[in-house]
Amino acid sequence: MLSCAVRHCSRYISKMVPEVVFVLGAPGAGKGTQCSLISKEYDFVHLSAGDLLREERQRPGSEYGEMIEEKIRNGQIVPVEVTCSLLHKAMQNSGKQRFLVDGFPRNKDNLEGWERVMSDKTKLLFVLFFECSPEICTERCLGRGAAGSGRSDDNLDSLKKRFNTYINDTLPIINHYDELGLVRRINAEVSPNEVFQDVKVAFQEVGMQQIAN
Numbered sequence: 605m606l607s608c609a610v611r612h613c614s615r616y617i618s619k620m621v622p623e624v625v626f627v628l629g630a631p632g633a634g635k636g637t638q639c640s641l642i643s644k645e646y647d648f649v650h651l652s653a654g655d656l657l658r659e660e661r662q663r664p665g666s667e668y669g670e671m672i673e674e675k676i677r678n679g680q681i682v683p684v685e686v687t688c689s690l691l692h693k694a695m696q697n698s699g700k701q702r703f704l705v706d707g708f709p710r711n712k713d714n715l716e717g718w719e720r721v722m723s724d725k726t727k728l729l730f731v732l733f734f735e736c737s738p739e740i741c742t743e744r745c746l747g748r749g750a751a752g753s754g755r756s757d758d759n760l761d762s763l764k765k766r767f768n769t770y771i772n773d774t775l776p777i778i779n780h781y782d783e784l785g786l787v788r789r790i791n792a793e794v795s796p797n798e799v800f801q802d803v804k805v806a807f808q809e810v811g812m813q814q815i816a817n
């Protein structure tokens with residue numbers, strides 16, 4: 605009886621598909637800040653593609669370290685094989701089921717790579733899109749740099765390149781998901797707490813429950 609229940613249970617677990625929310629928006633729109641708030645109140649693991657790439661860049665012996673640093677400094681996008689594999693590993697290592705994938709997919713290569721490798725292993729719930737003007741975003745990133753972020757791309761030269769990439773490569777991806785009816789737009793030009801109130805509405809609309817404190 606017990607072994608039957610265990611077999612039934614493991615069959616059930618192996619059928620659970622990890623759920624994903626992509627979190628997109630311009631550099632400095634507040635994606636990381638909001639993901640951190642969301643993961644405290646909802647049962648979602650925050651996976652920042654940029655943070656995973658920065659960690660990989662620092663990993664002794666990484667064959668990708670130099671390439672990642674060059675791409676980051678120039679606001680260019682790292683090939684999807686690298687980013688997707690880091691995301692996949694982080695998802696598996698977490699042992700969890702729900703993920704906020706912050707800052708990905710950023711271009712056509714990312715989108716196609718994810719669809720090739722991950723779309724049959726995961727379920728995309730929706731895309732959170734934080735809307736914020738380039739002026740406000742630039743001020744925030746420069747502020748973050750001045751406050752000691754240590755990021756090699758929180759400077760005006762890199763920011764210009766990051767915004768070009770965002771406009772040319774990432775906005776078309778957001779439009780693609782918008783056409784599929786998957787985008788929840790959030791005004792990110794107000795305070796973090798005000799932004800979070802709108803985020804909560806978006807999560808409620810898709811039936812996500814807050815974790816009881």
Ligand SMILES: Nc1ncnc2c1ncn2[C@@H]1O[C@H](COP(=O)(O)OP(=O)(O)OP(=O)(O)O)[C@@H](O)[C@H]1O
Pocket residue numbers: 629630631632633634635636637638654707744745747748792793794795796797799
């Ligand atoms: N709503 C907000 N109002 C004012 N400042 C904010 C707001 N949200 C975030 N910030 C600040 O702006 C900076 C960028 O925020 P954050 O790192 O969350 O953005 P991001 O979209 O993840 O950026 P990036 O894409 O560059 O990693 C941080 O210094 C953060 O404290």
Ligand SMILES: O=c1ccn([C@@H]2O[C@H](COP(=O)(O)O)[C@@H](O)[C@H]2O)c(=O)[nH]1
Pocket residue numbers: 631653654655657675676677678679680681682683687706707708709710714757766
């Ligand atoms: O999927 C991704 C995510 C990020 N990058 C590179 O990292 C920097 C910084 O990303 P943040 O999200 O702002 O932390 C980004 O400009 C890209 O160079 C990437 O290649 N692919």
